[in-house]
Amino acid sequence: MSKKILAVDDSKTMRDMVSFTLKGAGHDVLLADDGVNALSALTGETVDLIITDINMPNMNGIELVEKLRADPRFRATPILILTTESDDGLKQRGRAAGATGWIVKPFVPEKLLKVVDKVCA
Amino acid sequence: MLPAMTDDPFAQFKLTFFEECTELLTDMEQNLGLVESGSFDNETLHAIFRAVHSIKAGADAFSFKRMVAFTHRFEFLLDLLREEKLAVDEPLVDTLFKSFDVLSDLVSFAQNGEEPDAEYGQDALAAIEGYLSGDVGSQPAAEATTDKPVVEEKTDQAVVETADVQSKEEGINHFRIEFTPKEAMYRHANEPLLIIRELMELGEITTTIDTERLPELAKLEPEDAYFSWVFELKTRYGRDDVDEVFEFVIDDCDLTIVTLGDDNEVVSVDVSPGHAGDDDDDFGFFVDDEALKSGVVDANPKPVEEVVAETKPAEVKAPAAAPAATTPAAPTGPTAKAAMPKSASIRVDVDRVDRLVNMVGELVITQSMLAQEVNNSAMDQSSNVTNGMEELSMHIRELQENVMSIRMQPVKSVFARMPRIVRDVSKKVGKKVKLITEGETTEVDKTVIEELADPLTHMIRNSLDHGLETPEERLAAGKGEEGTIRLSAEHRGGRIVIEITDDGRGINREKVLSLAKEKGVVAEDASLSDEEIDNLIFAPGFSTADEVTDLSGRGVGMDVVRRNIQALGGRVSVTSTPGVGARFQLTLPLTLAVLDGMIVGASDEKYVIPINNIIETVRPPSSDVETLIDGNKVIRIRGEYIRVVSVARMFGDVNASNDPSKGLVVLVEADGGKVIGLHVDMLAGQQQVVIKSLETNYRAVKGIASATILGDGSVCLILDIDALARMEVPKIKKPELMADSFVPKQTEQTEMPSAEHLEAVTA
Numbered sequence: 001m002s003k004k005i006l007a008v009d010d011s012k013t014m015r016d017m018v019s020f021t022l023k024g025a026g027h028d029v030l031l032a033d034d035g036v037n038a039l040s041a042l043t044g045e046t047v048d049l050i051i052t053d054i055n056m057p058n059m060n061g062i063e064l065v066e067k068l069r070a071d072p073r074f075r076a077t078p079i080l081i082l083t084t085e086s087d088d089g090l091k092q093r094g095r096a097a098g099a100t101g102w103i104v105k106p107f108v109p110e111k112l113l114k115v116v117d118k119v120c121a
Numbered sequence: 122m123l124p125a126m127t128d129d130p131f132a133q134f135k136l137t138f139f140e141e142c143t144e145l146l147t148d149m150e151q152n153l154g155l156v157e158s159g160s161f162d163n164e165t166l167h168a169i170f171r172a173v174h175s176i177k178a179g180a181d182a183f184s185f186k187r188m189v190a191f192t193h194r195f196e197f198l199l200d201l202l203r204e205e206k207l208a209v210d211e212p213l214v215d216t217l218f219k220s221f222d223v224l225s226d227l228v229s230f231a232q233n234g235e236e237p238d239a240e241y242g243q244d245a246l247a248a249i250e251g252y253l254s255g256d257v258g259s260q261p262a263a264e265a266t267t268d269k270p271v272v273e274e275k276t277d278q279a280v281v282e283t284a285d286v287q288s289k290e291e292g293i294n295h296f297r298i299e300f301t302p303k304e305a306m307y308r309h310a311n312e313p314l315l316i317i318r319e320l321m322e323l324g325e326i327t328t329t330i331d332t333e334r335l336p337e338l339a340k341l342e343p344e345d346a347y348f349s350w351v352f353e354l355k356t357r358y359g360r361d362d363v364d365e366v367f368e369f370v371i372d373d374c375d376l377t378i379v380t381l382g383d384d385n386e387v388v389s390v391d392v393s394p395g396h397a398g399d400d401d402d403d404f405g406f407f408v409d410d411e412a413l414k415s416g417v418v419d420a421n422p423k424p425v426e427e428v429v430a431e432t433k434p435a436e437v438k439a440p441a442a443a444p445a446a447t448t449p450a451a452p453t454g455p456t457a458k459a460a461m462p463k464s465a466s467i468r469v470d471v472d473r474v475d476r477l478v479n480m481v482g483e484l485v486i487t488q489s490m491l492a493q494e495v496n497n498s499a500m501d502q503s504s505n506v507t508n509g510m511e512e513l514s515m516h517i518r519e520l521q522e523n524v525m526s527i528r529m530q531p532v533k534s535v536f537a538r539m540p541r542i543v544r545d546v547s548k549k550v551g552k553k554v555k556l557i558t559e560g561e562t563t564e565v566d567k568t569v570i571e572e573l574a575d576p577l578t579h580m581i582r583n584s585l586d587h588g589l590e591t592p593e594e595r596l597a598a599g600k601g602e603e604g605t606i607r608l609s610a611e612h613r614g615g616r617i618v619i620e621i622t623d624d625g626r627g628i629n630r631e632k633v634l635s636l637a638k639e640k641g642v643v644a645e646d647a648s649l650s651d652e653e654i655d656n657l658i659f660a661p662g663f664s665t666a667d668e669v670t671d672l673s674g675r676g677v678g679m680d681v682v683r684r685n686i687q688a689l690g691g692r693v694s695v696t697s698t699p700g701v702g703a704r705f706q707l708t709l710p711l712t713l714a715v716l717d718g719m720i721v722g723a724s725d726e727k728y729v730i731p732i733n734n735i736i737e738t739v740r741p742p743s744s745d746v747e748t749l750i751d752g753n754k755v756i757r758i759r760g761e762y763i764r765v766v767s768v769a770r771m772f773g774d775v776n777a778s779n780d781p782s783k784g785l786v787v788l789v790e791a792d793g794g795k796v797i798g799l800h801v802d803m804l805a806g807q808q809q810v811v812i813k814s815l816e817t818n819y820r821a822v823k824g825i826a827s828a829t830i831l832g833d834g835s836v837c838l839i840l841d842i843d844a845l846a847r848m849e850v851p852k853i854k855k856p857e858l859m860a861d862s863f864v865p866k867q868t869e870q871t872e873m874p875s876a877e878h879l880e881a882v883t884a
Binding site: 011014017021055056057077079084095098100101102105108109118119120121 | 131134140141167308310312314319366368
């Protein structure tokens with residue numbers, strides 16, 4: 001089933017790769033390059049899933065997750081954080097903030113799509 | 122359903138990655154400059170960290186192993202820095218710059234598909250390791266809580282168990298899973314039904330649901346968890362796959378996975394950490410949500426510290442969640458949005474933009490052709506066609522400006538490299554320098570930007586090497602120890618003006634003049650103005666350093682700079698005040714695609730003179746015209762004599778009139794403020810013309826910069842004023858005296874391509 005997914009990453013390369021993978025599987029993809037722009041992209045918009053990087057300028061991924069969870073509209077929206085293998089601390093902080101799960105960078109397309117299916121109804 | 126998979130599905134994004142690297146490195150270099158100068162804040166350090174972090178992530182995705190390994194360590198160093206666990210001092214700044222260089226090189230290596238020597242970058246790495254080992258206790262928070270041993274231990278267990286299970290290869294594995302979600306699971310937007318769905322995909326499943334905890338409706342909290350499930354799963358998959366189903370929820374539920382044997386005997390029982398509770402220290406890294414959520418380590422340091430203690434005995438200081446405290450408060454609201462125009466931009470292949478620029482160029486030509494037809498057709502000036510043509514011309518002009526602006530980029534990318542050069546060179550020559558940059562957001566065509574880096578670098582080096590004095594000399598001259606180089610850019614009259622100003626010793630005119638005479642650049646008896654002497658440093662083969670330094674000597678000095686700038690249709694000049702300093706000024710066109718020109722007629726040909734060069738047009742009375750011994754003319758304007766060049770004669774029409782009083786003289790300013798008069802027959806009007814390269818379509822012709830196509834479809838040549846000012850005028854009489862000894866002697870013959878031929882090649 002096609003989902004509407006917001007992908008947030010300050011790296012254009014990552015955004016491109018996530019977007020390419022998701023679109024290839026038939027999903028609709030919105031993109032934002034930091035937390036602030038993610039929130040503005042979500043003004044008047046709902047999505048089925050949010051995938052966010054953590055290290056970003058202006059508003060990082062953790063803050064973004066916190067803000068989204070505080071918003072009744074996104075309380076039940078699955079949020080995946082993109083982390084690297086060594087960032088277990090960040091993974092935990094992401095979870096504490098309310099993230100649903102995580103994707104380890106670098107990812108293979110199959111894995112990303114599998115995780116998307118896993119958390120999306 | 123899946124995108125087409127090749128060996129590397131992401132190979133197509135490599136280009137993006139390298140482009141991004143370039144941008145990140147540019148910003149990073151600038152930020153490092155700020156760190157060095159001491160004018161940085163926490164966000165500067167975060168930005169540097171993020172740059173390296175992003176490069177690492179990308180490098181990882183494309184398996185650039187060397188880059189990953191290096192950025193991994195570099196990142197640690199930067200983490201210490203942003204956590205303020207390192208003092209910013211010179212050795213550290215050196216290490217940062219050195220690491221930056223290595224990283225830049227590694228990116229280049231990867232881009233070119235090369236593999237650097239094993240030794241490469243080891244010195245930088247060693248310097249980094251020096252900092253990392255010197256401060257073990259302050260390992261980055263992320264790393265400190267990684268508690269690798271625990272993770273590995275857990276993995277080991279999993280491997281062992283998997284091996285166990287898979288010894289029954291081909292067979293069916295049998296698990297009993299007791300699953301009781303907690304309220305936290307819903308808070309993380311994990312849905313038990315999705316877990317069940319995923320389990321069902323693994324194999325045959327029998328589900329028993331326990332609703333005992335479900336309260337009566339009135340007491341039911343919609344977001345609390347009340348159900349428990351017991352699944353009997355028969356699957357071809359192994360224990361790993363079962364674990365993976367619960368990957369995201371393992372902290373938020375009570376989970377018991379029992380592996381059953383062939384006869385339903387219990388092989389192993391695994392209880393989730395959540396269920397096991399506090400007595401299971403092995404899983405300390407599943408820290409209680411609430412503790413972490415608070416973001417304050419001290420509020421509940423116990424689990425974290427225990428974990429770290431396992432990893433790094435004794436020296437733990439402040440692990441975990443610290444980054445949260447130092448992350449600057451996120452700006453919100455409209456101001457924050459306005460500060461980030463980036464998200465609204467797209468990346469476009471330069472080729473496509475160039476094609477667009479070309480098409481618009483053709484459109485301009487077609488439009489002016491049409492406009493000319495309409496003008497010639499004796500059509501009513503207020504007719505719909507005439508009005509429509511006017512509007513069309515306006516729209517096309519606007520379209521053209523907009524298309525040109527796509528190619529415009531701020532000079533920042535070039536300016537950003539300069540602090541580095543100043544830093545390196547000033548160290549080498551033992552001078553203290555402060556670099557001030559201004560107008561970095563000034564935009565100019567991409568081509569100009571690309572060609573600007575070399576000349577600018579050279580000029581900055583020159584200012585450092587020759588312009589500025591040593592600290593001792595400065596003190597002796599009553600100046601501050603530290604010299605200043607100011608690099609600025611601004612738009613002025615449709616061009617970009619870049620200035621490099623130093624407060625050094627200025628140009629030593631005596632020395633320049635004697636050297637110039639010695640080298641035969643000027644005649645022995647030449648009398649030159651101060652300004653002319655200063656500008657001699659741009660003459661070919663000129664070097665003013667007492668000894669050739671490895672920085673800006675070697676005779677390929679400022680003349681190369683001038684040539685480069687001229688090739689861009691620009692000009693360079695210097696003004697200097699002895700003892701006070703020198704100012705180099707570069708003037709460049711904003712774009713290399715169009716030009717505002719004055720169309721003039723000489724003999725039967727038409728030429729374009731760039732408007733920017735034109736000072737004024739005069740019709741000199743014969744009393745103001747003097748004839749030189751070689752037959753060429755000068756005119757007197759406000760008491761000054763100005764050499765007149767007959768454009769028609771210059772380009773081959775030997776029968777053309779040589780008397781300026783019979784025509785018009787367009788006074789033009791060339792390089793270094795030199796003024797000459799161009800003798801033409803008529804002015805045909807001012808017009809924006811689309812530049813067509815002569816070299817590409819025909820070949821270079823001295824005195825001609827390029828060509829254009831006029832409204833009537835004819836090819837018209839654009840004069841190269843700087844070249845004309847330097848060229849020797851064809852002699853009319855045998856020369857006995859040169860009027861202008863400052864002009865470097867040139868002997869090349871000019872050759873005029875026929876207009877017919879050009880039409881064929883440029884059409």
